[in-house]
Amino acid sequence: MKILMVxxxxxxxxxxxxxxxxxxxxxxxxxxxxESAGTVAYHAGEQPDHRAQKELKKYxxxxxxxxxRKFSAYMFNEYDVIFTMDASNxxxxxxxxxxxAEKSKVHMIMNIIEPDKNRSVPDPYFDDELYTMVxxxxxxxxxxxxxxxxxxxxxxx
Numbered sequence: 001m002k003i004l005m006v007x008x009x010x011x012x013x014x015x016x017x018x019x020x021x022x023x024x025x026x027x028x029x030x031x032x033x034x035e036s037a038g039t040v041a042y043h044a045g046e047q048p049d050h051r052a053q054k055e056l057k058k059y060x061x062x063x064x065x066x067x068x069r070k071f072s073a074y075m076f077n078e079y080d081v082i083f084t085m086d087a088s089n090x091x092x093x094x095x096x097x098x099x100x101a102e103k104s105k106v107h108m109i110m111n112i113i114e115p116d117k118n119r120s121v122p123d124p125y126f127d128d129e130l131y132t133m134v135x136x137x138x139x140x141x142x143x144x145x146x147x148x149x150x151x152x153x154x155x156x157x
Contacts, residue, residue, distance in 0.1 A: 001149060003034040004079040005109070006089050010038030010068035012125050013085040013134060015048035017109065019056050019063040020135070021142045028146060035079075039092040041070040051124070055131040059139075076102040081149070083109035086120035110137070113144045 005017035014036035124130035
């Protein structure tokens with residue numbers, strides 16, 4: 001299974017989600033991959049925000065190897081599931097989908113644990129105090145993603 005995490009600039013939330021999920025994939029010995037992208041190219045080529053790196057480092061997760069990139073329509077073909085961090089990201093990604101099959105891959109990530117609430121993962125870029133809360137939200141939802149999709153992938157194999 002290939003997972004894509006998407007936020008706005010691909011330097012805070014989605015790199016954190018990628019790092020957390022990668023850590024959980026490794027701990028669970030899953031044959032999955034996870035990557036991230038942003039809906040805009042403001043930070044293309046840059047490392048994740050230093051505050052995101054610092055927050056994840058507290059939990060032994062290193063995201064310094066990641067580089068920001070912009071979401072493109074070809075990514076629908078590359079990934080099995082695409083998780084967006086908020087409604088704006090969701091709309092931007094859905095607007096690039098060409099058909100129902102592509103649309104069916106896109107989900108707001110918090111809907112995994114709070115179905116149909118469309119709760120956003122807040123963008124911590126302008127508020128240093130949010131990084132810990134974002135970590136906690138993403139840590140919890142990544143566990144739920146593994147539980148949900150692990151069952152699906154096991155039943156397929």
